[in-house]
Amino acid sequence: MERTQGWEQRLNAMMTGAINTPHEWGVHDCVTFAADAVEAMTGVDPIADLRGEWAGPLSARRLLTDEGVDTIGDMAAKRLPEIPVSMARRGDIVFCDSDEGGFLGVMQGRSIVGPAGIGLVHVPVNQALRAFRVGV
Numbered sequence: 016m017e018r019t020q021g022w023e024q025r026l027n028a029m030m031t032g033a034i035n036t037p038h039e040w041g042v043h044d045c046v047t048f049a050a051d052a053v054e055a056m057t058g059v060d061p062i063a064d065l066r067g068e069w070a071g072p073l074s075a076r077r078l079l080t081d082e083g084v085d086t087i088g089d090m091a092a093k094r095l096p097e098i099p100v101s102m103a104r105r106g107d108i109v110f111c112d113s114d115e116g117g118f119l120g121v122m123q124g125r126s127i128v129g130p131a132g133i134g135l136v137h138v139p140v141n142q143a144l145r146a147f148r149v150g151v
Contacts, residue, residue: 018106018150022056026106029055030121030128030135037133041069046087048130049108049119053095053149056106061094086110086117088145095147103146110145111138122146 029051036043050062060066065082069075084090088110091097095108103109107122111129120129126137 016053016057016059016061016150018056019058022106022150025055026052026121033130034134036130038130040071040075041067043130044075045118045120045129046075046090049091049121052106052121053108057150087119088117091119091147092145095149098146098148100140100143100146102148103140103143106149108147108149109140109143110147111142112144117144 033043033048038044041047046062047066050060054060065078069078079085079087079090082090082093084093091108091110098107100109103122105122105124109120109122109127111118111120111127118129120127120138122140123137125140127140127143128135128137130136
């Protein structure tokens, strides 16, 4: 999958639309946010086969088990090419550690953007543990 012309504008529009969106498992969480970003840039939804399959932490954990992975970072690695964190660029997906077991976000220059309780949060790039290339 390749980034298509105009991806920057579509990514910005997707993120702008998420600014006031409350967290909702399986609808607006870090996995759907990252997938929405990939779709905005490439036109391909990398989790089209999984949407609607989780609605809370227990069903999300079950889905990871069904996928044969331990973390959402491992799940991202099954769907996107993993790259060194130092090579991540704007729009790439990153996995960061957190008290809740980790989250996916989108690289935005000097910060990583991801969904929060309501809206978006920016975390420093040095919190990234893994990175995944989106397009070429």
